[in-house]
Amino acid sequence: MRQTHPTPRPQRGLGGEQVEGRRAVRELLAAGRRRTREVWVAEGVEPAPLLDEIASLARRRRVPLRHVPRAQLEGAARTEAPQGVLAKADPLPEADLDQLCGPSGVVEPFLLVFDGVTDPRNLGALLRSGAAAGATGAVLPRHRAAHVTATVAKAAAGAIEHVPMAMVAGVPSALRTLAGRGVWTVGLDPQAPDSLFDLELADRAVALVLGAEGTGLSRLVRARCDLLVAIPQQGAVASLNVAAAGAVACFEVARRRA
């Protein structure tokens, strides 16, 4: 354990200050929802259209772009494969839960609620799938989930710039708030007797509640959901990975809304 910093720096916000990977950095700059302080590109990296886009967006946004030795970039990187690009930005702005319950443009809310998803790759993948399916927001518990680390940001491939995220003290009370605002809460639970594919969703306001890998939804969260559904599965392998299950559920909502 390094003890060189005398004051503890509790990470209580959403995070997202370090963004790595080409798609993630491109979306950070393209969305322009928060200030990017600088972009690093590794020296000697092979030219690629995405890198050109990043350079031109950085120019347009007046964000300094520094060419740094590859070793320096990899030393500063927090993901395995930063793809030669890294950006430092202001933290992600936190959305308000109430705000996520209102209609987003012309569509009813379609939220993802994370109940203890701790694997950053899964969290990032779920945000990416959610964004592609038209999710209008995400809800994360302040203490029982991965925050937006560089690994989450990279796996989300830019989705963190587009999906407003609210942090809540507890998921059970957030579910009560959602219910009070007319948002239908649907928990994904492999043991549920009802099938995801029998949901009568149409375009009503809905929140998909996704549990932790392995243990699934917590007991209280399971009790608070308006409905629990399972994805019908075949064969011997017990359960889908949460990122795959979440993708299937997100696009089932999208399909019903189309």
Place this chain on the structure above:
Amino acid sequence: MRQTHPTPRPQRGLGGEQVEGRRAVRELLAAGRRRTREVWVAEGVEPAPLLDEIASLARRRRVPLRHVPRAQLEGAARTEAPQGVLAKADPLPEADLDQLCGPSGVVEPFLLVFDGVTDPRNLGALLRSGAAAGATGAVLPRHRAAHVTATVAKAAAGAIEHVPMAMVAGVPSALRTLAGRGVWTVGLDPQAPDSLFDLELADRAVALVLGAEGTGLSRLVRARCDLLVAIPQQGAVASLNVAAAGAVACFEVARRRA
């Protein structure tokens, strides 16, 4: 490059000889489709129901189970997180493409064809989702795809023991074989005008063709598919991860068959 082995050892088979992770090793032993030579469990690992299952399956199958120092296990491991368990087994048996085209029990074939999926985590995740959705087989190009490395095996969480896999010299000619055997080939292509959700599949024999990350299906494969479909997507982020897209497509097939 290490040059200590005088004879080259081309990896031409499916692979799968090293299996790491608890679910993957449990399924290896439970399925019993191939011989497991030994199972290693790290000394001092915390007791867990899955480890008990592994020990009892190993006993029943008369597979030697060795307790080894954690450092030795991690030194031999080829994945980041072997979860204290590793098994050495015979290579996965190769299935024959023709055999995959026949009905599997009472259901028509439901195949996954990989056209250059090189990321082992994605390949493993796709096999896992496919197994859960009832896929009856998978087709991999011998040269243009990840084979079943320890990372693939771990991400597949046991699915490699249940989904028969055929290796083919080329995907385009395999598609011709499939068409000749009455298997409908459906390529997933973000640029396709038709929607996955408008497919009239019912329970006919079908092969989902999945392309490489980034570049997608190769030109010839795109031309050979009976149909190309896209998953309709929202918003700014360009394209779903191939593992998420594949999961959505697999469960769309499963839903239509139900």
